[in-house]
Amino acid sequence: MDSAVMFEETCSFNGEANEKQRSTSRKRREKKVEGKDAKCELVGFDSLPEYLKDNEFILNHYRSEWPMKETVLSIFSMHNETLNIWTHLIGFFIFLALTISAIFMLSNENFLGSPNFATLHFGYNIGYTITLPLTNLYNIAQVANVSSTTTMGPQLGRSPITRWPFFAFLLGAMVCLLTSSLCHLLMCHSEKCAYKMLRLDYTGIATLIVTSFYPVVYYPFMCDPLICTLYISFITVFGLATVLVSLVPAFQAVEFRPFRALLFVCMAVSGLVPITHKVIAMGHRPEAIITARYESLMGLFYGLGVVIYVARVPERWMPGKFDVVGHSHQLFHVLVIAGAHTHYLAGLEYLKWRDTEGCYA
Template structure:
C-alpha cells in the first residue's frame, strides 16, 4: 500500500498512479517517478557492500547481485547474466533430468528378462530338426521368383552351421535349475516401485526448490526467508528419501529390520525438515550447523549399508550397489566441503562471481550424486525382480 505522504505527492503533481511504479522494500515503499526510471535505477546489478543485511551471505562474491527486484523482473532474469544464473540453471536442468528419468523408469525400467520366453527358446533350439530345415530351404530357394544370385544364397544355406552343444549348454546356464522343468513355469517377481519413486520425487523437489530459491530470494527479506526454508527442506527430503530404495530392497525379506530402518530415516528426515523451516536456522552463523545436520543424516546411512553387505556378501548386486552408494557419498561429501569452505572464491575474491564459485560446484556434485544413486536403484530393482526374497 502507498502511504499518505506519497499519495499527496502524486495528487499534487501531474503524475498518475499508472506512471508510478510502487515497489516493496522490507516494510517500506520506494517510489520512482516513472517505470523507465525505476528500471534504470533499481534493476541494475549491485556490489556486495550495497546489499541489505539479509542478502549478505558470501563476502567473497563481490559483484553482480540482484537486490530487491520486482517479481516480474526476477523471473525474466533467469535468462540474463548475474551471480545466481548458474545456481538457478544447474539445479533446474537437474530437475528436468530427473523428471524425464521418472517417466522413463515408469515406462521401461527395469528390462527384466522374461525367463519363460527364454525357456521356450531353449526348448525349440534343442528339439529342432536342423537338417530338415536346411533341406527344406535348399528345395525352396530355386522355386522363389526374383531372387538374384540363387547359387550364392544356396551356398550360404549349405554352409549354415548347426547350433553347437556349447551354445545350448551356455543357454542352459543362463537359466536357473528349476528352469529346466517345463512343468513348473518360471516366475518373474513384480516388486513394488514406490521406494524408488519416492527417491525420485524427493530429488525433484530438492532441485526445484533450490532453483526457485536462488531465483527469487533477492526479492525481499520475507520472500528470501521463505525460499531459504524451502531450500533446506528440499535438501532434507533428498537425503531422507535417498535411503528408501536401498533400505527397502535390501531388507524387504526381513520386515522387522526394514520397518526399523525406514522408520528411523523417516523420523530423522522429518525432524530435519522441521528444523529447516525455523527462521533462526537461516542465519549465516548457522551455516556450519546446517551443513553438519545434513552431513550427519548422510553418515547415518552407513549402518544399513554394512548390514546389507553382511546379509548378502555372496550377492554381486550387493557389492555393485554399495560401490554406487560410496561414490554417491563421496560426491555429496565433497560438495558439502566445498560449500562450507567457499573454495575457490575465497582464494581470489571477485574472480568467480559469475561462474565457478563454490555454490555452483556444490550444485553440480549434488546432481551427480543423485544420478549415481539412481543407477544403484536400477540394480536394486533388477535384483529383486529376478530373485524376489
Template sequence: MGKYKQDCVETKVYSESHQNQPVSDDSKEGKGKRLWKKVKYQLVEYHSLPGYLKDNEYIIGHYRSEWPMKQILMSVFSIHNETLNVWTHLIGFFLFLSLTIYTAMKVPTVVDFPSLQHLPDVLKNADLHKLHADLMTCLPSLPNMSDLHRLREELKTSLPSTDLLPSLSSWHIVELLTNCLPKRFSHSNSTDVCVLMSMKEDVANIIAPLLMRPITRWPFFAFLGGAIFCMLASSTCHLLSCHSQRVSYIMLRVDYAGIAALISTSFYPPVYYSFMCYPFFCNMYMGFITLLGIATVLVSLIPVFEKPEYRAVRASLFFGMGLSGVAPILHKLILFWHQPEALHTTGYEVLMGAFYGIGALVYAMRVPERWMPGKFDIAGHSHQLFHVLVVAGAYTHYRAGLVYLKWRDLEGC
C-alpha cells in the same frame, strides 16, 4: 559594433528565458520513472545488500536486491550471480522428471522375458502333458532341494492347469532349466535333444512371465520424487529469495526441506530392497531415516540457523544425515557378501556419498571464491559446484536403484 552587442544580449536573454520555461508534469514524471527503473533494477554489490541477503562475503557483486516479482521471474534468462545456481538444479529437475517417466514406462521390463501378451500362443503350442512327464523324470537329479517331495506332488496335480506356476520360487525354475535339463541333454540321442530343447523353451516362456513379476516400485519412486522436489525447491529458492525478507525466509525453509527429502528418500531403495526379506530391519532403518529427516527439517525452521555464521552447522546437519546410512549399507554387505549385486550397489552408494560429501565440504568452506574474492561471482563459486555434485550424486543413486530392481525382480526374497 553597437548593433552586434545588442543582438548578442537579446540572444542570451532569449536563450535563458527559453531554458527556464516550465516543463510539463507528464514529461517530468515519464523521465523520472525511466530513470528510477534504470537505477532500481541494476545489479548491486555485497555491501549494498540488506542483512538477510548477505550470505557469502567472498561474492562481491552482481546481486539482485528486492526486485519486484515480474523482474525476478524474467531474470532467470539474464546474467547475475544466481543464474547458474538456478539453472544447475533446474536442469536437474527436468532430468529426474524425465527419468521418472522413463522408469514408469520402461524399467518394469528390465528383466528380459517374453511379454505376457504372448503367453496365450505359448500355452496353445506347448504340450503340457509331455512337459509334466519330462519334469517328473528330471526332478530326482535336482540337488539339495528340501521341498522336493512337495514340489513333485504339486507338479502331479497342478502343472497341466498352470495353477502352480505363480507360486514356484525363482530358485526352483532356475534349477529346473539349468541343472536338470542339461543333464538330460548329455544322455539322450539327437531326437530327444530336440524334444528337450523345445520343452526347455516352453518352460521358460510359460513360467518366466508369471514368475518374474516386478516387485513393488514405491521406494524407488519415493527417491525420484525426493530428487525432483529437492531440485525444484532449490532452483525456486535461488530465483525468488531476493524479492523480500519474508519471501527469502519461506524459500530457505523450502530449500532445507528439499535437501532433507532427497537425503531421506535416497535411503529408501537400498534399505527396502536389501532388507525386504527381513521386515524388522527394513522397518527399523526406514523409520529411523524418516524421523531423522523430519527432525532436520524442523530444526531448519528455527530462524537462527539461516544466519551466515551457522553455515557450517547447516552443512554438518545434512552431512550427518548422510552418514546415518553407513549402518544399513554395512549390514547389507554382511548379509549378502556373496552376492555380486550387493557389491555393485555398494560401489554406486560409495560414489554417491563421495559426491554429496565433497559438495557439502565445498559449500561449507566456500572455495574457490574465498581464495580470490570477486573472481567467481558469475560462474564457478562454491554453491554452483555444490549443485552440480548433488545432481551427480543423485544420478549415481538412480543407477544403483536400477541394479536393486533387477536383482529383486529376479530373485525375490
C-alpha cells in the same frame, strides 16, 4: 470590462495550474522509471541488505530486492545466481525424463532381462562413463552363469516387486532440484520471500536425503520386514525433525552455515548404517557389493560437494574472480546431480536383483 479581466485571469491561473500538475505528474513518472531501473541494477556485496549477505567472497553481480516480475525474468539474464538456477533446473528435467522413461520401461515384465535395461542403465552419458567399470565384470558373469533353462523373474512365477521406494527417490530428487532452482531465482525479491524460499530449499534437501534411503533400505532388507520398517521409520522421523529445525529463523544466520551443513551431513551419513549392515549380512552376493560401490560413489559426490560448499572454494582463494561462473555453490549443485544420478543407477541394480530372485536367494 472587469468581468473580462477576471475571466482572463482565472483562465490564466487554471492554465498555469494544469501545466504545473502535468509537469509534476511527468516528473513522478520519470522518477518512477528511474527508480525501477536503478532497483533492477546488479549491485556489489556491500550494497546488499543483511539477509542477502551470505558469501563475502562473491563481490558483485547481485540482484537486490527486485520487483517480482523482473526477478522471475532474471532467469534469462546473467548474474551470480544464473548458473545456480539452471544447474538444478536442468537437473530437474533430466530426472523427469528418467522417471517417465522408467515408468514405461519398468512396466514391461521382461524389461530387466532385456537389452532395454542396458539402454536405460547406461543411456545417460555421465552414467555410462561412471558405471561401466563397476558393472562390466558383473554383467559378463551374469551372462555366463545363466543356463538355457533359466529365465528372468516374472517368468519364474514371481510378480515384479514393488516400485514405490525407487519412484519415491526419483520424486524426492525432482522436489529437491526444483525447490533449489526456485529458491535461487526468487529469494532476492524481499526478505519475506527469502525466508520462505530458504525454508522450501531446506525441505527439498531433506526430502532428497530421506527418499534416497528408501531403495537402500527396502530392497536389501525386504525379506526382513522388522529391520526394513525400523530403518525406514528412523530416517523418516530424522528427516521431519531436520525440516522442523530448519524452520527456526535463527537457523538461517551466517554463523550457522557450518551447523546447517553438519545437520544434513549427519542425516546423510546415518545411511552408512544400513549400507554397512547390507555388506556384512550379504557380502557374498555380487549385487550387494555392486550397489555398495554405487552408494560409495554417491557419498563421494555428496561429501565433496558439502566440503566445497562449506569451504567456499575456489572463490575464497580469488575473491571476485568466480562471481558469475565457477563458484562453490555451482560446483555443489553439479556434484549433487552426479550423486543423485549414481543413486538412480544403484536403484536399477536393486530392481534387477529383487525382480530376478525375490526373497528366495
